[in-house]
Amino acid sequence: MAKQSRFTVLAVHRRAGKTNLAVFELIQAAFSKVGLYAYIAPELKQARIIAWDLIKQMLSQFHNISDENGEPLVEIHETEPYVKLFNGSKIMLFGADKPDRLRGAKLTGAVIDEVAQMPRILWSEIVYPALMDSHGWALFIGTPKGINLFSELFNRGFDPKFKPDWSSARFTCYETDALSPEDIETYKRDVSDDEFKREMLCDFSAATADQLIRLSDIEAACRREILEEMIIDNSLIMGVDVARYGNDNSCITFRQGLRAEAPIRYKGLNLVDLAGYVAKLYRMRHPKAVYIDGTGVGGGVVDILAKYNIPAFDINFGQKATEKQYINKRTEMWCKLADWLKKGGALPNDELLKTELAAPLYEKDDKGQITLESKKKIKERIGYSPDCADSLALTFAGYVDEVDIKDNSDLYRELVPQKPKNKTPYQRFKQQVAGRGYISPEEMAYRRAYYGGYLRAVRR
Numbered sequence: 050m051a052k053q054s055r056f057t058v059l060a061v062h063r064r065a066g067k068t069n070l071a072v073f074e075l076i077q078a079a080f081s082k083v084g085l086y087a088y089i090a091p092e093l094k095q096a097r098i099i100a101w102d103l104i105k106q107m108l109s110q111f112h113n114i115s116d117e118n119g120e121p122l123v124e125i126h127e128t129e130p131y132v133k134l135f136n137g138s139k140i141m142l143f144g145a146d147k148p149d150r151l152r153g154a155k156l157t158g159a160v161i162d163e164v165a166q167m168p169r170i171l172w173s174e175i176v177y178p179a180l181m182d183s184h185g186w187a188l189f190i191g192t193p194k195g196i197n198l199f200s201e202l203f204n205r206g207f208d209p210k211f212k213p214d215w216s217s218a219r220f221t222c223y224e225t226d227a228l229s230p231e232d233i234e235t236y237k238r239d240v241s242d243d244e245f246k247r248e249m250l251c252d253f254s255a256a257t258a259d260q261l262i263r264l265s266d267i268e269a270a271c272r273r274e275i276l277e278e279m280i281i282d283n284s285l286i287m288g289v290d291v292a293r294y295g296n297d298n299s300c301i302t303f304r305q306g307l308r309a310e311a312p313i314r315y316k317g318l319n320l321v322d323l324a325g326y327v328a329k330l331y332r333m334r335h336p337k338a339v340y341i342d343g344t345g346v347g348g349g350v351v352d353i354l355a356k357y358n359i360p361a362f363d364i365n366f367g368q369k370a371t372e373k374q375y376i377n378k379r380t381e382m383w384c385k386l387a388d389w390l391k392k393g394g395a396l397p398n399d400e401l402l403k404t405e406l407a408a409p410l411y412e413k414d415d416k417g418q419i420t421l422e423s424k425k426k427i428k429e430r431i432g433y434s435p436d437c438a439d440s441l442a443l444t445f446a447g448y449v450d451e452v453d454i455k456d457n458s459d460l461y462r463e464l465v466p467q468k469p470k471n472k473t474p475y476q477r478f479k480q481q482v483a484g485r486g487y488i489s490p491e492e493m494a495y496r497r498a499y500y501g502g503y504l505r506a507v508r509r
Contacts, residue, residue: 053216054216055187055214056187056205056215057188057189057206058189058205060199060203060219060253061219061220062192062222062225062248062249063248065225065228067190067191068099068100069103071088071100072088072104074158074160075104078157078158079140079158083137083138084138084157084158084183084185085138085139086140086156086158086159086160087143087151087154087159088141088143088162089144089171090142090145091144091163091166093143097142099162100162101142104132105132108125111123111135123135129142130142145167145168148171148175151179155179156179158187159176159186161176161187161190162190162191163190163191164189165195165199165200166191166194167198167199169201169429169432170429170432171198172202192251193252193253194247195256195260195408196407196408200253203253220251221250233249237249243256243257243258243263257410260407260409261384261410261421262386264403266387267407271395271398271403273396275307275308280308282306283307283451284305284450284451285304285335285336286305286337286340286444286451287302287327287331287336287338287339288301288303288340288440288441289301289339290342290347291341291345291347292315292436297434298436299315299316300312300314300440303336303444304441306451307389307393307394309396310397311399312397312441313330314437320346324350324353327339331354337449338362338446338449339360339362340364341354341443342364343365344364348363364382364443364446367379374417376419376420378446379421382442382447383442384421385445385447386442386445401437402437405438406435406438406441409421409422
């Protein structure tokens with residue numbers, strides 16, 4: 050570890066032997082410097098299964114050997130479990146499911162295995178404070194699994210503001226000798242493209258099976274630009290997510306058709322002040338509908354706006370969904386947001402918003418009903434509440450009519466040229482596509498052949 054950064058994050062492909070690396074690092078460090086060292090897995094039971102036998106095996110050469118004073122070189126304690134070396138160092142096993150065992154400990158070094166499955170507070174509130182006194186080190190290892198603590202820490206290794214303490218590296222199946230080429234090709238054939246990218250190429254952007262919105266869809270939406278004539282017939286909608294706790298943000302997002310604007314964030318506002326900002330924006334922008342998250346304290350903002358004679362819809366995230374396939378209103382709005390992105394929705398290039406949109410997981414029951422991951426669980430996993438993404442999702446509450454947002458792929462089939470009647474080609478074309486969003490290069494080439502390039506689609 051001396052040649053590495055204090056905090057090293059390694060994204061390693063599945064079956065690469067990363068646990069062997071972790072145990073070797075711990076034992077080597079424990080022999081080199083006296084201290085308490087921790088191996089941390091998502092669960093203590095999992096730590097026993099994965100690492101305990103391996104630790105004992107690597108130390109087997111010292112079993113039943115004593116020093117000149119008759120003291121054993123290695124003591125193995127099965128109950129705790131931990132091993133004690135002749136120099137006084139200890140290597141202990143911990144699980145993220147029982148974090149209190151780590152509180153108050155003074156660690157010299159720690160290996161955190163399968164980081165993607167651990168809550169964010171394990172690092173920020175427990176392990177890091179335990180390393181402070183000794184200026185200890187940590188090695189994070191795992192395989193990507195969407196947006197979580199692992200992806201956050203991995204990105205730190207490439208961020209100049211975290212240098213020189215943090216470094217990150219990626220080891221794909223093509224960069225190690227752990228798997229044969231035949232096994233790699235067989236695995237690639239048997240699994241989805243996303244699963245192969247995630248498990249073998251350590252691609253954090255590859256969607257998990259239970260991820261509602263793919264990061265690749267979000268990135269594509271950030272590259273789109275929607276022309277004014279495409280949304281001229283769409284209603285302006287305003288979504289407001291109200292902060293519940295001290296570290297959360299209150300967020301306001303406007304959306305018109307296929308274009309979403311950058312979220313407006315407020316921190317530390319009381320309900321009266323937030324309602325004042327909402328009222329001011331309402332009078333400036335004149336949205337057709339204002340949807341406010343009325344869950345918990347948010348209902349107070351709706352009540353205050355009523356005194357300003359500003360109509361607002363009080364949306365309770367847990368209320369019954371309009372469509373039966375969704376467990377509640379929040380799930381329904383997020384699923385409509387996901388569909389909107391696939392149909393050509395355009396997003397601002399806001400890093401925090403992108404992370405929030407890619408964070409939620411979902412599950413489907415035996416009846417096919419979809420349930421979105423709760424805000425509380427998302428916050429535990431990524432460290433903050435997806436407030437801005439929720440404010441965008443609120444614009445899909447659907448209690449006022451919007452111009453129908455169609456899938457752009459339909460436009461190719463719909464726009465079979467016909468002879469215009471008392472209209473120029475440009476006028477007829479504009480009437481047909483207004484409000485329908487981004488146009489791919491392939492579709493644009495088709496239209497230029499018939500419409501002479503009157504309407505442009507811009508893509509950055």
